Amino acid sequence: MFKAIADPTRRAILDELVDRDGQSLFEICTRLAMKHGLSSSRQAVSQHLDVLEAAGLVTVRREGRYKLHHVDTAPLGAIAERWPPPGPGRP
Amino acid sequence: MFKAIADPTRRAILDELVDRDGQSLFEICTRLAMKHGLSSSRQAVSQHLDVLEAAGLVTVRREGRYKLHHVDTAPLGAIAERWPPPGPGRP
DNA sequence: TTGATAGGCAAGCGCGTACTTGCCTATGCT
DNA sequence: AGCATAGGCAAGTACGCGCTTGCCTATCAA
Numbered sequence: 601m602f603k604a605i606a607d608p609t610r611r612a613i614l615d616e617l618v619d620r621d622g623q624s625l626f627e628i629c630t631r632l633a634m635k636h637g638l639s640s641s642r643q644a645v646s647q648h649l650d651v652l653e654a655a656g657l658v659t660v661r662r663e664g665r666y667k668l669h670h671v672d673t674a675p676l677g678a679i680a681e682r683w684p685p686p687g688p689g690r691p
Numbered sequence: 692m693f694k695a696i697a698d699p700t701r702r703a704i705l706d707e708l709v710d711r712d713g714q715s716l717f718e719i720c721t722r723l724a725m726k727h728g729l730s731s732s733r734q735a736v737s738q739h740l741d742v743l744e745a746a747g748l749v750t751v752r753r754e755g756r757y758k759l760h761h762v763d764t765a766p767l768g769a770i771a772e773r774w775p776p777p778g779p780g781r782p
Numbered sequence: 783t784t785g786a787t788a789g790g791c792a793a794g795c796g797c798g799t800a801c802t803t804g805c806c807t808a809t810g811c812t
Numbered sequence: 813a814g815c816a817t818a819g820g821c822a823a824g825t826a827c828g829c830g831c832t833t834g835c836c837t838a839t840c841a842a
Contacts, residue, residue, distance in 0.1 A: 602696050602697045602702070604695075606696075609800085614774060615773075618774060624818075626818065626819090643803085643821095644800075644801055644802080645798075647801080664809065665808065665809035665810065665817075665818050665819075666809090666819090667818080667819065673777060676774055678775070679696070679767055679770050680767070680770070680771045683709060683764040683767055685764060685765065685767070686764060686765065700830085716788070716789065717787090717788065731831085732831070732832095733821080734790090734833090735832080737789075738829095738831080751808075755788095756787075756788050756789075756838065756840065757788070757789090780786095
């Protein structure tokens with residue numbers, strides 16, 4: 601999971617899915633090229649999505665010939681849980 | 692910074708420094724071998740510490756011939772800030 | 783001053799991983 | 813049926829990264 605967010609392209613995909621949940625593969629490709637200036641091929645994005653899915657950060661739902669991707673940022677909470685911020689506790 | 696916590700050895704180093712702040716290089720090596728069962732060489736750990744320092748997660752303070760390492764988990768807050776947990780907002 | 787401890791620098795090796803290339807399957811529109 | 817769209821699979825390539833190896837410097841104790 602930590603390796604999943606180590607790649608900048610995968611982080612951009614997460615940003616994109618947070619901004620607009622339930623996108624298909626081609627939608628993600630297009631918006632990555634547009635908004636983030638990334639020129640990743642379809643296969644590259646597909647492989648990134650596989651990694652994100654294996655990390656539990658993205659869930660997949662088939663709809664006809666489309667494959668819609670939904671983001672789930674819950675696993676990232678393990679990071680804040682493992683190394684809690686040094687701020688003042690909850691009074 | 693994301694790549695810094697992608698490596699399990701570096702995560703173990705962070706755990707070790709949270710448990711006991713201000714350790715030297717050899718202390719970290721020893722405790723990594725003891726508690727985590729990792730047999731990393733001194734140079735390997737040193738390079739990991741360089742990465743953690745570059746990521747802003749570890750600060751260094753020289754004391755005589757020792758090099759004390761202090762942890763700073765604040766940069767990790769950027770993760771929770773970038774992808775906020777989907778829980779209920781703050782009412 | 784000599785030896786031992788703590789750490790630094792740089793080159794090289796091996797493997798993982800991000801990406802490409804080429805081809806194949808499935809669903810939808812007309 | 814026929815074509816276009818959406819996606820899958822597998823092998824191959826290139827580069828980064830973690831780690832080792834070898835040697836060097838600096839601080840402290842005797």
